[in-house]
Amino acid sequence: MSRPLLAIEGLVKRFGGLTATDQLQLSIAPGETHALIGPNGAGKTTVMGQLTGELLPDAGRVLYDGQDITHWPVPQRALAGIARSYQITQLLHGFSVLENVMLVVQARSGHSFGAWTPVHRQPALTGPALQALELAGLAGRAHDDVMALAHGEHRQLELAMALAMQPRLLLLDEPLAGMSQGESARMVELLQGLKGRYTMLLVEHDMQAVFSLADRVSVLVYGRAIACGTPAEVQADPAVRSAYLGDEH
Numbered sequence: 001m002s003r004p005l006l007a008i009e010g011l012v013k014r015f016g017g018l019t020a021t022d023q024l025q026l027s028i029a030p031g032e033t034h035a036l037i038g039p040n041g042a043g044k045t046t047v048m049g050q051l052t053g054e055l056l057p058d059a060g061r062v063l064y065d066g067q068d069i070t071h072w073p074v075p076q077r078a079l080a081g082i083a084r085s086y087q088i089t090q091l092l093h094g095f096s097v098l099e100n101v102m103l104v105v106q107a108r109s110g111h112s113f114g115a116w117t118p119v120h121r122q123p124a125l126t127g128p129a130l131q132a133l134e135l136a137g138l139a140g141r142a143h144d145d146v147m148a149l150a151h152g153e154h155r156q157l158e159l160a161m162a163l164a165m166q167p168r169l170l171l172l173d174e175p176l177a178g179m180s181q182g183e184s185a186r187m188v189e190l191l192q193g194l195k196g197r198y199t200m201l202l203v204e205h206d207m208q209a210v211f212s213l214a215d216r217v218s219v220l221v222y223g224r225a226i227a228c229g230t231p232a233e234v235q236a237d238p239a240v241r242s243a244y245l246g247d248e249h
Contacts, residue, residue: 003066005030006169007200011060013046020046021057022223033200035210038220039244044203048173052084053077066122083167085175086159091146097157098142101129129164136160137190152183156190170200176209188212219244
């Protein structure tokens with residue numbers, strides 16, 4: 001069996017008297033789509049913050065491709081191939097769709113903008129940016145102002161910006177948040193197209209999307225994983241049904 005791309009070992013994070021992450025164990029294989037679900041306040045976003053380096057754990061380790069990255073800073077993790085999308089879309093207003101992605105490409109590659117060459121004529125920037133937009137379903141909106149996009153397209157653009165980091169691991173924090181039914185269906189279709197090409201950890205409240213996308217699901221309650229398995233196994237687990245899913249599932 002291949003080595004996990006991501007392994008969490010005994011992770012603990014406390015905020016005063018609150019234990020937000022409680023001895024969490026988790027492993028994700030290369031190419032796997034793994035969902036992390038649980039009720040509000042279960043600690044899912046706290047886990048994401050510890051994986052990106054925005055939060056440092058109080059105990060435990062984070063291993064990435066076998067390497068201990070527990071105390072690596074955010075930029076080092078990003079350059080190593082860990083990219084995150086957020087619950088609240090973070091875009092640069094006043095720029096085009098393409099320019100938002102080009103800035104990510106520039107940050108990832110260290111490529112400096114030529115003083116005498118228009119940036120839109122620099123293939124080292126535009127090529128990867130357009131490729132990321134294609135993967136995120138926004139190639140046709142490349143030259144539109146970012147504020148002309150609908151909410152669902154903003155989420156697609158943030159996905160494109162994460163993809164422009166050339167990640168090995170995609171951390172997707174509620175990618176369907178605030179979307180209409182049609183927008184959600186479109187995002188699920190896009191993520192289905194990325195399965196296997198990228199290793200993905202997905203935090204999401206839309207259970208229909210989770211169970212259609214995930215290879216495995218971990219259920220977090222009060223910072224502790226109470227179950228981990230295939231979508232069918234998790235749906236059938238009595239402890240999960242009692243703590244989170246409810247009898248209607």
